[in-house]
Amino acid sequence: MNIAIASGKGGTGKTTVATNLAFYLQHHAKEDVALLDCDVEEPNCHLFLKSVCLETKKVILPVPSLDPDKCTGCGKCSEICQFAAIACIKGKVLTFPELCHGCGGCILACPAGALSEQEREIGTVETGTSGKIKTVYGQLRVGEAMSPPLIRAVKSHAQNGQINIIDSPPGTSCPVIQAVKGCDFVLLVTEPTPFGLNDLSLAVEMVRVLGLPFAVGINRSTIGDEKVREYCRNEKIPIILEIPEDREIASMYSRGRLVLESLPHYMEKFEKLYLQLKEVIPC
Ligand code: SF4
Ligand code: SF4
Numbered sequence: 226m227n228i229a230i231a232s233g234k235g236g237t238g239k240t241t242v243a244t245n246l247a248f249y250l251q252h253h254a255k256e257d258v259a260l261l262d263c264d265v266e267e268p269n270c271h272l273f274l275k276s277v278c279l280e281t282k283k284v285i286l287p288v289p290s291l292d293p294d295k296c297t298g299c300g301k302c303s304e305i306c307q308f309a310a311i312a313c314i315k316g317k318v319l320t321f322p323e324l325c326h327g328c329g330g331c332i333l334a335c336p337a338g339a340l341s342e343q344e345r346e347i348g349t350v351e352t353g354t355s356g357k358i359k360t361v362y363g364q365l366r367v368g369e370a371m372s373p374p375l376i377r378a379v380k381s382h383a384q385n386g387q388i389n390i391i392d393s394p395p396g397t398s399c400p401v402i403q404a405v406k407g408c409d410f411v412l413l414v415t416e417p418t419p420f421g422l423n424d425l426s427l428a429v430e431m432v433r434v435l436g437l438p439f440a441v442g443i444n445r446s447t448i449g450d451e452k453v454r455e456y457c458r459n460e461k462i463p464i465i466l467e468i469p470e471d472r473e474i475a476s477m478y479s480r481g482r483l484v485l486e487s488l489p490h491y492m493e494k495f496e497k498l499y500l501q502l503k504e505v506i507p508c
């Protein structure tokens with residue numbers, strides 16, 4: 226069972242929801258839980274869960290390497306590449322490894338055997354535990370743009386028979402699609418502000434295109450206006466979580482602590498969320 230926690234923009238409380246939901250599910254609902262942090266440019270779920278790292282693995286992408294002595298300059302490699310990661314200009318081949326998705330198409334297409342695989346490290350996947358919660362997160366190398374293969378590597382740790390919470394990157398671009406794709410349910414976290422509404426509507430479009438069941442959670446629900454609720458009513462989108470604006474939550478967050486560890490009265494909210502999730506996705 227894979228539940229993605231996503232948001233159209235950063236800073237909406239997505240990680241707060243993901244980490245506290247994982248904590249609630251394991252400590253109170255006694256479910257087997259894994260938290261897969263796919264926000265690989267800025268992973269921080271493990272910090273809130275105080276997870277202990279057990280293993281670090283490099284994630285390698287195979288990119289083409291050219292043997293100029295064998296190249297005939299036919300251009301077939303550049304014709305097949307959908308990502309403009311290899312070009313053939315006036316018979317000379319140029320490779321752009323930072324754009325390469327490692328599909329291997331150009332290597333297969335080269336009739337002269339002039340291309341071979343070369344390894345390029347894009348980041349690491351760290352696996353660990355926080356009590357009985359399994360934690361996995363990806364750490365993209367600084368300056369690296371190719372996050373989808375790393376997100377795939379993190380998601381490969383999702384196992385059947387447990388609830389896999391996937392903390393998605395913010396936004397609606399390729400990395401987010403990679404994180405939410407194939408999930409059983411997506412919880413879109415937003416704030417009741419004009420920016421929140423704008424980014425929520427983009428995220429809703431994305432999950433609808435992907436055909437994923439979803440609902441909305443409103444963080445800092447006591448600020449802003451009613452437009453997000455109005456939008457959800459008109460679009461018939463259920464709101465299954467509301468967390469009010471609370472200085473104590475902000476204070477816990479700034480100290481890297483979970484809300485449920487220090488503010489137990491919020492337990493009820495996560496219990497309600499759990500029961501609603503159980504209704505829409507049989508756990
Ligand atoms: S491996 Fe795939 S993505 Fe990379 S250069 Fe070759 S065709 Fe393009
Ligand atoms: S397909 Fe092979 S031979 Fe043709 S230009 Fe590309 S690398 Fe050179």
